[in-house]
Amino acid sequence: MDYLKVISDHADVPGGILQAFHAVQAGLGYLPKEVIAEAARVFKISTADAHGVASFYSMFSVNSRGKNVIRICESAPCHVAGAAEVVAALERELGIKMGESTANGLFALEFTECVGQCQATPVITVNGKPYLDVKPAQIPSIIAEYS
C-alpha cells in the first residue's frame, strides 16, 4: 500500500490524522514508525504527538501483528455470559495467548471492551465483524473462515 498517498489524501481534512491512521491500518494492519513520522510531517505536529495519538486509541497498533485481528469483549455482560471460556478456546485453537499473534502472521488475539452487540453475549469480532452468542465449540469454524 502507498501510505504516503493515503496520508496526503487526508492532509486537508481538519483533524484528519485519526482517519488517516484508520485508512493506513486497513491496508498495513498496524502503524509502523515511518507512517507515524510521515503523518506528523503532513499534519504539522511533532512525531511525539503523532505517536501519542497512535498509541492512545486501543484500535490502533504501533506494533506489527497478525493479519486477522480477533478481539474478544471482556466487559461485564460478556464476562458473566462466559467470555473466559471463549478466550480459552481461542488460545487453545490458535496456540497463542491473548495479546499475541500466530507465527504464520494470520491471526492476532486481543481483548476489547464492549463492542455494542450486548443482545447476544459473549461477542467476538474478527476484523471488526461481530460474531454473536459465541460458544467455545464454534471457534474452529470461525477461525477456518479466515485461514
Add this chain to the structure above:
Amino acid sequence: MAEEQRIVLRNYGKIDPLKIDDYIAQNGYKSLEKARAMDPKAVIDEVKKSNLRGRGGAGFNCGQKWSFAYQAQADEKYVVCNADEGEPGTYKDRLIMENDPHTLFEGMAICAHAIGAKKGYIYCRGEYPYIVEILKTAISQAKEKGVLGDFDIEVRSGAGAYVCGEETALIESLEGKRGEPRFKPPYPPSEGLWGKPTIVNNVETFANIPVIMDKGAEWFAAIGVPSYPGTKVVTLTGDVNNRTFFEVPTHTTIREVIYKLGGGTPGGKKFKAVQIGGTSGAFIPESQLDTPIAFDNMSAIGATLGSGAVFVLDETREIVDTVTRITGFFEHESCGKCAPCREGTARCAELMEKINAGLGSQKDLNLLEKLGRVMTYSCLCGLGQAAPTPALSTIKHFRADYEAKFI
C-alpha cells in the same frame, strides 16, 4: 401495566434505512421544514418547553444547552453528534443509526438551524464500522435530495477509547488529538470544536427532536415523569429472559422493565442485583426496584440513569467477581490525564483483585471506600468520578458478599 412507547424508535422495522423515500413517506424531514420556517429562538423555546434532557447520561436540559450556543457570537458554529456509545451493555444509539439514520440527521439539522451552524459531525465509535457505512450512504442520499439544504454532515470514526464519550474528549479526538477531557469551563456551547461554539448531543437526544417539532412541546412534556419527560431506550443484558431492548416512558419502574418486559430472571433463580446506566452505574438491590427509570428518581436512590443499560444478576452470580472485572475496565479506559483517576482506577482494581482472590481484609475494604469517595470529587471528568460507583454501591448494598471473601 408497563408498555412500550416508541418515539426515537418509531420507524424501527417500518422503513428501509437505506431508502430515504421510506423515511420521507413517514413524514420524514417535515419537522425540519417546519423548524426552518420558524425563528431560531422559537425553535429553541419549543425544545426548552418540552423539557427534553440529554440522553447520553448527563441529563442536561437540551433547549437550554442550545440557547447558550445560540447566544454565542462566532463566525462558525458546530453541531456534533456523540455516537461514541461505549458504555458496556448499551447499544441503543446503534439501533437508531442502524434502523433510522435520517431521524438523527433531521434532529441535527434542526439544531443547526436553531444555533446558526452550517457544519455537523457524527463521531461514531470505531467498533461500529458497519454503521459508518450506513450513515455515509444515508448522508449521500440526503444530499442528493437536497433535504439538508446548506447543512453539511460528516462522519468520523473513533478508534476505541471509552473516554471519548465525554464531550470535551470527543472534541479533542475530532481535532485529531488524544481523547483527553478538557478543563471546564469553558463549556462547548461557548468554546468547543476548534474553539467555536459547539453543541454536542447524544444520538438518542437528536432522535427526539423531529418528533417534538412535529407533535409539540406540550405533548412531549406530558409523557413519563415530568422532570425527565419522554421515553428511554433500555437495553437488557445479563440474567434476564428477554435479552433485548425496549423503549419505555420514563415513569416505568425498574421492576416493570425487568419483570414485565424482560420476563424476569431465567431458570427460576432469584434476582440479586441490577446495574443501571452501564458499567459506571450503581448496583441496585431488590428493595429499590420500584424506582422509575428517570434521571432524578435514579439520583434520589444514589444511582444513575446513565445510558439506560440494564444489567441483571441472579443469586448465583458473584458480585465481588463482577465488580472486580469492572474495576479492570476503568483501569484500562482511564486516559491518564489526571492523577486521581490514573492512580485511583489502578489502585481500585488492585484492591478489588486482592479481595476477590480471598486475600483482602476489612482494612482493604475501608481503604477502597475512602479512595472511591475521594475519586468521586477529585477526578477531572465523569469517567473517574463514576469509576468507583460499582464498588461503592455494592459495598453499601452487598457488604456481606465482600466480608465472605475476607482472609
